Amino acid sequence: MSLTKALRTSAVLSAALVVTLTVGSCGASSDSATTSGSPDAGSAAAEKNISLILGTISDDFYKAVECGAKLEAEVKGVNLDVQGPAQFDAALQIPIVNAVAAKSPQAIIIAPNDSGALMPPLKAAVDGGAKLVLFDTNLDDTSLAAGHIGSDYVLYGQQGAAKLAEIIGDEGSVLGIFSPPGVSTNDLGRKGFQDELAKHPGIKLLPFEFSSGAPGKSAAIVSAVLASKPDLKGIFTFNGGDAQGVVTALREAKAADQVSFVSGDAQPFQVDQLQQGLVKALVIQQARTMGKTAVDFAIRAIDGEQVPAETALPTLVGTLDNLTEPDVADNLYKGC
């Protein structure tokens, strides 16, 4: 019994091995053609290999970035390989960086999961000859990268505050939900939000509450504030992940008519909420443009050109009225 099983296992393994050996040899020969770069193979030598490492593969924002990058790579005729951890977790992303570096791509585009922990593996990749372009999140030492592309997060917060003020008619209490202090994007957004509301004397800004995209948390926050602040008129969440919690809490308290909600991000479920009137406006990062620009920068860096060290794309305000306009429609967070 045990011997037959062992034999069967070995047989299956060796069969699989033979098959893959045959397939592999074809793959290997084409592989060496592109990488060896012999002088007569002009087109092969000019081929550019770029690896895109997302913050996490399970996020609509990154899927939209991936889409923009893929479309641009097609236009420019470069090879784009997309990878990413299942969760936003440095311990999961570092092995991916190591494996990508082993392929020696000419450029790596990455949204680092941690500004410090990703430094050593990315430095090793850069030392190995890869150009580095950062998007969304950043590193402690930006000198390692050719450039970083993000959104204008101060504007993000400002637009959220301005739109909310407009909707509630410049009157009443307003609640802002952001990630806890220390998350740079949220810190900037909070500043923009606060500064903008300071220009609206009729509005009272309640103390900030903190949630990093956990709907359960944001629902609990909104329920508690609704109970204690009857004059609450507006809510803004920086992280789209918190939107579901806010909508749920407003529905449970039957307060959706009195309280207007504006959210950051534009994941598919948020666009549905906008169409249903559950959220009045979305502040949208130009995700596809970010992916497109990152690929452009990577190509320029490979060609030895300078790229801007810091690029902040303006955010957009999406409402029911402009949802189908190309600017907004193209940048909704969805893959392609």
Place this chain on the structure above:
Amino acid sequence: MSEVVLKLRKLVARPTTTMLLILVAVVVVFAVLAPSSFPTTNNLRGVLSDAAILLVLATGATYVIITAGIDLSVGSVLVFSAVIGAKAMEATGGGGASSILAGLVGSMAAGGAWGLLNGALIAKAHVPPFVATLGSLGAAYGLALVISGGVDVRSVPSGLVEFGNGRVLGIPVLAIVALVVAALFGVVLALTVFGRRTYAIGSNPESARRAGINVDLHLMQVYAIAGLLAGVGGFLSLARYGTTTISGNTQTNMQVITAVVIGGTSLFGGIGWMLGTTIGVFIPIVLANGFIILGVVPYWQYVAVGMVLVVAVIVDQRRRIRQAN
């Protein structure tokens, strides 16, 4: 049939051997498919570094699972220990050898304490291991957030980070540390009375008790080892990343359990080898590494690892059925 053939039969039939064959096959396949990038020294170094911390954790988990227990808390305990270690280094200051030592002691003490707590809950309060360590999973993570204020402690001495990313004879230091830890605890498991008692408790705690083994004490020691090694893992994590990665390590416990089970340790207890665990740590890491090099869509990596895990459990089940007959 000659004795040699019989011995060979037994060897091939062992699940560890099956898994070793799978690992070798996977390596060969990737080496053939990506000859210019997979079988390189740099990539091998990367794989070894990626495996190091998981191997240290899986070493402790092997003991726990052999006792038919489970430890879900290792990832959180790792984060907690890293925070304590970083705070200890911050408090002692200077960034010299003495403050690094303080960090190591801090991390190990923190990890060991959680392990002891797990052990006490399981052995003395008779909380099932799944529930006890699920509790610690949340509590350790929460306390790590409380102590750090939710912000990663980044003031790790640069000397420690240099050590963590350094090499000896071309081999990553972390990998050497991990292999030494695994070898040490592997020998203890295979050759000492402590190891034999661990197997005995996993096979049948009641008969172990009647045979005069202090089962409660032994279980507490086993969970303390797992916690202590999670503490070591936390310190190694500081050395590798230079920060506490508070929001990270969410999947570490599942990665560790996957590795131990792939390595042929039975979730029903009483069976397991450290060599198997070592192989079990490498299979998912090599699969992920090779798939990324080949440019396979990331989602498939999880499918492949899941399939290997299920195959490992099928092998284990068949052996149990065979033995029962």
